[in-house]
């Protein structure tokens with residue numbers, strides 16, 4: 001379904017029936033990240049899978065922020081009829097968005113799934129690199145971001161076909177959307193203070209071979225969230241939902257089923 005919000009037509013796929021689960025992808029990916037996850041959950045959960053502003057089938061705007069993304073996905077969920085509590089699952093930039101959803105829509109969040117992400121704000125050096133990437137992408141196209149990222153995104157053991165698929169998806173993302181999201185990541189809020197405030201069931205999932213958000217940091221983050229469950233997916237890099245789809249879906253489903 002398409003929802004028009006703040007200057008863009010935004011796409012979201014809604015699949016299955018039951019407790020709503022919002023699945024938020026990372027940078028500069030698309031809802032395709034969750035295709036196998038949603039298929040595995042759909043008999044018992046209503047999976048809401050947005051393409052973030054400027055990604056996938058959603059329109060782009062020249063500027064965006066983590067707060068804008070959070071408002072977008074919650075408005076998209078509401079447009080799909082979900083006005084009650086949701087479980088929010090985010091991967092990488094999607095995790096930063098999940099933290100923001102928790103801060104802005106606390107009463108709407110029934111659980112958090114934090115996948116391969118970090119709570120820290122960007123460093124000054126990191127912010128400069130994001131700005132540099134934004135400028136290169138606006139000059140050369142999104143293929144520049146795809147080339148810069150693909151090496152670290154998947155574990156070395158990942159199939160060439162998977163690498164080619166995600167390089168293609170990133171390259172096809174509109175440059176204006178990638179540049180805006182790179183800048184949004186550069187200015188993402190510090191979510192460290194949020195960790196101690198999280199009072200909903202939380203699942204933290206890491207990829208054993210993740211080169212972008214290493215598993216050790218994810219484990220440490222989980223240790224600071226009250227009652228969080230930590231799971232490491234063997235052999236996965238930064239994208240467990242596509243690198244180890246069955247294992248990832250089983251972990252998420254096991255946790256969701258336990259929420260009662």
Ligand code: MLT
Nearest residue numbers: 026027091092093094212
């Ligand atoms: C993501 O998956 O959202 C990105 O890898 C985030 C990042 O570049 O830090």
